[in-house]
Amino acid sequence: MPNTNEPKLISGNANLPLAQAITERMTTHRGIHTGLVDARVERFNDGEIFVEVYENVRGEDMYIIQPTSNPANDNLMELLIMADALRRSSAARTTAVLPYFGYARQDRRTKARTPISAKLVANMIVEAGIERVLTMDLHAAQIQGFFDIPVDNLYASPIFALDIKTHFKDQMQDLMVVSPDVGGVARARELAKRIASPLAIVDKRREKAGEISEMTIIGNVEGKTCLIVDDMCDTAGTLCKAAEVLLANGAKEVHAYITHGVMSGPAVERVSNSVMKSLVLTDTIQPSQTVLDAPNIRIVPTAPIFTQAILNIWNGTSVSSLFEDDTLTPIYESLYSAT
Structure with missing residues (x-):
């Protein structure tokens, strides 16, 4: 009732x-x-x-x-x-x-x-x-x-899909959704389905906690505009490294859509100096002034x-x-x- x-x-x-x-x-x-x-x-x-x-x-x-x-x-x-x-x-x-x-x-x-x-x-x-x-x-x-x-x-994927259809409306055929790890495939697949895009996966291997020894791309990203999708960005180390690996494998450019911008430690500096064209965050976590001032970080409202x-x-x-x-x-x- x-x-x-x-x-x-x-x-x-x-x-x-x-x-x-x-x-x-x-x-x-x-x-x-x-x-x-x-x-x-x-x-x-x-x-x-x-x-x-x-x-x-x-x-x-x-x-x-x-x-x-x-x-x-x-x-x-x-x-x-x-x-x-x-x-x-x-x-x-x-x-x-x-x-x-x-x-x-x-x-x-x-x-x-x-x-x-x-x-x-x-x-x-x-x-x-x-x-x-x-x-x-x-x-x-x-x-x-x-x-x-x-x-x-x-x-957040329905919101991201609306944002992508607006900001990439002339590149929809060139988009590739990328999961930064195997555990996030379901989330990435949901967004890929909404924008009718193919899916790639970054397979990362760790020798010890916090240190990534190797990244392998599952899928052909050559000539694609890659959209990395994840639920949170903490120190942004994995995210920035994944962007570099995607470009090294022939991607045209890399953007990221992350729901929760934890953005601790050197995260903002890493993103600002990274090869990513843009990082889109929601405001589920109140963005700091440093995040708001970053030239390649954008906030979408929830x-x-x-x-x-x-x-x-x-x-x-x-x-x-x-x-x-x-x-x-x-x-x-x-x-x-x-x-």
Whole structure:
């Protein structure tokens, strides 16, 4: 049954610009002013997090917008404490909107005596009183099964497909989607299907963690405009190396589409000095000023799709409908009206 209450949005400090963009989009879409619930999320001198909600949320349908990006532990604790504050304030339902789910790379035991931290974080989120999770491009699909509550996992590939059809409309026949590793083939294949492009794979071998000894291209990329697709870019070492190998194998030029721009350490400098023509990131993680100033990095917004997903959850309608071009294109029409 559709919820009769208005959706109420609250945000931590992880990505306030995205939260504000969602409220603005929701206000425009519904014609009813929607703002962030008035609250303070602060730290004591010793680093403890304190949350106080100034508005009445009893019986309300609440949405916490808080990616658990760097600093991951602080942002995760903000999320958990906000959820506890809402539960103790008698909110009817609390949904965690996690544009980026931190700890997702620790989704399995890679060797003896190591944790499965993604499962631990999922347990903490459920115990805090969150009843539903909305996220985007989980690092591994099985993480949805770590939660004992509903999880809606949105995909960036439909947004990327719209962007590609706009920026490469005169080169569509020359495009080649590239997965930077074997594990990302399903994600790359999904985008390749949407833009009717062939697929190549970069097979990388590591002698030890963090060091790539060899890269081999599976597929013929000669004369192609290659689009590397992945869910996250951390230090950008693998990404920049893959771009070099593609050009060495005859690619005409290389671009990259990455959902989560972690961009830690030397990442921005590496991308700026790389052979890649462009790197396209979403704003699931708030981009730093250095990222925004980089000449070959471009940001595409996720507020339109998250806004619609929140409204669909609130209304009790389908979220998976947002995976279809016919549904998504009108949401992004102001950005990609050329398509």
